[in-house]
Amino acid sequence: MIEASSLTKRYGSLRALDKVSFEVHRGEVVGFLGPNGAGKSTTMRILTCFLSASAGTARVHGYDVFDDPLDVRRKLGYLPQRAPLYGEMNVWEYLSFVADMRGLDHSLFKKRMKGIVEVCGLAQVLGKDIGTLSHGYRQRVGLGQALVHDPPILILDEPTSDLDPNEKAEVIRYIKEIGKERTILLSTHNLSEVEAACARAIVVSKGRVVADGPLDDIRAKSGKVRYVITVHEKKVFEGGDGYRSGARKPPTAQEVQEALSGLPGVTSVTELPTGDSAHSFQLLGALGGDIRPELFQLVVQKGWLLLEMRRDSQSLEDVFKALTRGDERKDRGRKLITDDLDDEDEASAAADDEDEEDEDDDSAGDEAKDGRDGDEDEGAEEEAPAKKKG
Numbered sequence: 095m096i097e098a099s100s101l102t103k104r105y106g107s108l109r110a111l112d113k114v115s116f117e118v119h120r121g122e123v124v125g126f127l128g129p130n131g132a133g134k135s136t137t138m139r140i141l142t143c144f145l146s147a148s149a150g151t152a153r154v155h156g157y158d159v160f161d162d163p164l165d166v167r168r169k170l171g172y173l174p175q176r177a178p179l180y181g182e183m184n185v186w187e188y189l190s191f192v193a194d195m196r197g198l199d200h201s202l203f204k205k206r207m208k209g210i211v212e213v214c215g216l217a218q219v220l221g222k223d224i225g226t227l228s229h230g231y232r233q234r235v236g237l238g239q240a241l242v243h244d245p246p247i248l249i250l251d252e253p254t255s256d257l258d259p260n261e262k263a264e265v266i267r268y269i270k271e272i273g274k275e276r277t278i279l280l281s282t283h284n285l286s287e288v289e290a291a292c293a294r295a296i297v298v299s300k301g302r303v304v305a306d307g308p309l310d311d312i313r314a315k316s317g318k319v320r321y322v323i324t325v326h327e328k329k330v331f332e333g334g335d336g337y338r339s340g341a342r343k344p345p346t347a348q349e350v351q352e353a354l355s356g357l358p359g360v361t362s363v364t365e366l367p368t369g370d371s372a373h374s375f376q377l378l379g380a381l382g383g384d385i386r387p388e389l390f391q392l393v394v395q396k397g398w399l400l401l402e403m404r405r406d407s408q409s410l411e412d413v414f415k416a417l418t419r420g421d422e423r424k425d426r427g428r429k430l431i432t433d434d435l436d437d438e439d440e441a442s443a444a445a446d447d448e449d450e451e452d453e454d455d456d457s458a459g460d461e462a463k464d465g466r467d468g469d470e471d472e473g474a475e476e477e478a479p480a481k482k483k484g
């Protein structure tokens with residue numbers, strides 16, 4: 095449904111995308127992950143025909159984003175980072191306006207609205223001015239506008255940024271619902287959202303794809319497995335049994351740490367924050383083995399009171415950090431275009447750079463014109479639609 099092939103994008107001397115390639119298949123909800131400045135929005139804006147690539151190709155639902163932008167736009171709904179909303183319109187008027195722009199006749203729009211209102215949770219606010227809505231509701235309206243023409247593919251650029259935790263959870267719930275029948279590419283910084291909504295993720299760092307696959311495969315990328323063990327620090331049982339009796343003294347954190355570090359296969363032991371009455375440690379070990387039996391034996395032998403023991407592959411967050419380490423907002427170290435341009439790239443770079451000097455996030459729609467498609471009106475439609483008079 096989405097196919098990006100060696101997409102490269104230069105902004106002046108900065109190579110924002112460097113041969114980005116991936117595919118998204120029918121029915122998938124794919125997380126598009128990366129730190130600030132990794133190139134997520136740039137990729138999404140190319141896929142949605144708001145920006146032209148400096149090199150490479152992209153197809154959406156079989157249509158080329160450069161050659162067939164109108165067909166591409168018919169097949170996809172796009173929620174940019176800042177949803178294109180008009181504060182003084184009420185929700186119904188706004189969605190009806192978007193439907194007009196999409197060429198939907200009114201009866202079809204009304205029919206569609208039933209589903210959209212339900213799936214985006216808009217029933218309570220249809221008559222309210224958008225300017226008076228909370229961020230969470232505005233994002234739901236943004237989702238609604240992306241769905242008006244019933245597209246099979248949705249591209250959502252950080253739809254939950256700026257939302258409070260409750261609003262985030264709500265919007266993710268609606269995205270999951272929408273994802274039952276559609277293909278979705280969802281960019282976010284929030285790893286728990288990816289874990290909640292997606293089975294697969296693509297991780298980008300410094301303009302390159304550094305991981306692409308099912309979440310479990312990405313978690314396993316570190317090749318390490320994590321154990322968490324928590325023992326009680328001073329538990330005394332009613333009947334006098336527990337640490338107070340016999341030789342069993344409450345263990346100190348140092349004692350526990352040393353004993354855990356001595357287990358075979360353990361590569362690192364880190365203390366985790368806990369309440370006052372427990373010692374908790376994270377252990378890293380090789381993916382192949384399982385040291386839980388040895389852990390259990392150690393606990394028994396030492397007479398510790400075990401509160402928790404679990405084993406999981408490293409968290410997505412750990413792997414994400416490892417994969418994108420050194421990717422900084424300021425683009426330090428990002429490859430400059432003069433590094434390794436081929437002749438063709440170099441010839442077009444100067445012209446592209448001139449075109450792109452004026453680009454900023456609010457000038458959507460003015461970029462798909464550098465010789466690839468030139469369809470400016472359509473480009474302006476989604477991200478900054480011209481408002482209808484009257």
Ligand SMILES: Nc1ncnc2c1ncn2[C@@H]1O[C@H](COP(=O)(O)OP(=O)(O)OP(=O)(O)O)[C@@H](O)[C@H]1O
Binds near residue numbers: 110130131134453
């Ligand atoms: N119009 C532009 N002109 C010049 N540089 C740009 C422009 N848009 C983006 N960039 C740069 O390109 C790189 C990729 O930006 P992009 O917005 O695609 O990243 P992102 O992963 O979406 O980041 P964020 O999560 O912060 O939105 C960044 O270094 C950014 O500063």
